[in-house]
Amino acid sequence: MWRPFTSDFVAHTYEEFRKKYDKVWAEKPIQIREQNEKFDPKNIFPYKLDIEELEKRKKEYKFLRSKVLEQRKYIKDRDASFLNTKKFKIQLQKEEDMIGKNQRKKNIIRIRSFASNKLYRHKSSNSHGEYENTFALTSLYKTTLILKNKSVESRNNASIPSARTKF
Numbered sequence: 001m002w003r004p005f006t007s008d009f010v011a012h013t014y015e016e017f018r019k020k021y022d023k024v025w026a027e028k029p030i031q032i033r034e035q036n037e038k039f040d041p042k043n044i045f046p047y048k049l050d051i052e053e054l055e056k057r058k059k060e061y062k063f064l065r066s067k068v069l070e071q072r073k074y075i076k077d078r079d080a081s082f083l084n085t086k087k088f089k090i091q092l093q094k095e096e097d098m099i100g101k102n103q104r105k106k107n108i109i110r111i112r113s114f115a116s117n118k119l120y121r122h123k124s125s126n127s128h129g130e131y132e133n134t135f136a137l138t139s140l141y142k143t144t145l146i147l148k149n150k151s152v153e154s155r156n157n158a159s160i161p162s163a164r165t166k167f
Contacts, residue, residue, distance in 0.1 A: 049057075
């Protein structure tokens, strides 16, 4: 428990300490509030802005906010149009692929129908041999010989005389 003379001494030294260091650490010296004083929010915030400055900052904020919203809307529209063009190009490519596939399918069906409707003519063995002899006579190789059965042997067999060759 404090003695009366020491409490005065302590209070006096504390006030001197406050006076000395309030000048160093704070722009405005902190004043001791009395208990009867009403609460004032202005005393809590030592760095105050003017009302004009606050209004100016609010206007700047609203302007910048509207600008950002416009930019975001523009970006969304641009992305949506890009996606639409991309989807459109993909759809066109698919349609072109389907058209090409259908055309190939039609061509194959047409060729198959030609093959199924084709009438094969009868070739006799003699007519077949006549064509071979014609081509054999026009051959550029010296070793080609015309055989009795009117077939042409290969170069290697023609160089060796056989019983079927004509002299």
